[in-house]
Amino acid sequence: MRRKDDLKQNSIKKAVVKVVLEEGMHGASISKIAKAAGVSPATVYIYYENKDVMLKAIYHEYAQEMFDTISAHLSNELTADIFIDVIVRQSYHYMVSHEDIHHFVEQYGSCPSLSQGCIAISGPDQLGDRINTYKEQGVLMNYDSSNIWAMLFLPVKGIIKKTCSSDITTDQRLDEMIRMIQRALIKE
Numbered sequence: 001m002r003r004k005d006d007l008k009q010n011s012i013k014k015a016v017v018k019v020v021l022e023e024g025m026h027g028a029s030i031s032k033i034a035k036a037a038g039v040s041p042a043t044v045y046i047y048y049e050n051k052d053v054m055l056k057a058i059y060h061e062y063a064q065e066m067f068d069t070i071s072a073h074l075s076n077e078l079t080a081d082i083f084i085d086v087i088v089r090q091s092y093h094y095m096v097s098h099e100d101i102h103h104f105v106e107q108y109g110s111c112p113s114l115s116q117g118c119i120a121i122s123g124p125d126q127l128g129d130r131i132n133t134y135k136e137q138g139v140l141m142n143y144d145s146s147n148i149w150a151m152l153f154l155p156v157k158g159i160i161k162k163t164c165s166s167d168i169t170t171d172q173r174l175d176e177m178i179r180m181i182q183r184a185l186i187k188e
Helices: 005-021 029-035 041-047 051-071 080-098 099-109 123-136 145-160 171-183
Strands: none
Touching: 005 029, 005 041, 005 051, 029 041, 029 051, 051 080, 051 099, 051 123, 080 099, 080 123, 080 145, 080 171, 099 171, 123 145, 145 171
């Protein structure tokens, strides 16, 4: 049996993201991924049992990486307004600096037939615990947590999309969005 090689596995992961973004989830075959990675299809099977297992594993790794990156900038001592600011800014910076990975995670997460039974990631739980603490302390509005998640992350995706009609810079849009989210979520 052949040994695993981290460089080959990283090459495969990059190829998965590239091929999925070009061909879509269902158009990304093991042979196309192997070709893009510069390895044989048999080599791909050394790392992943099948395409579904591979997509789930890579989605899990990259989604967790995003939450770990955000969480690294958080502490329990942050006020709710700073907590919101950090989450929005770090999400934005991660999505912009890892654009292909972000699009892959979005595409995978938007495909119900693929994302069912996906391995749970700990990032949302960690951030969710902090959100629940703020709600229990009466600092954040007692909205449903999924609505709070949507208010924290969906606007960031909108800012990333370039608009031709905006008269303000991306940084100004981000600052304004953070203020809007803070006003909507933080109790007076």
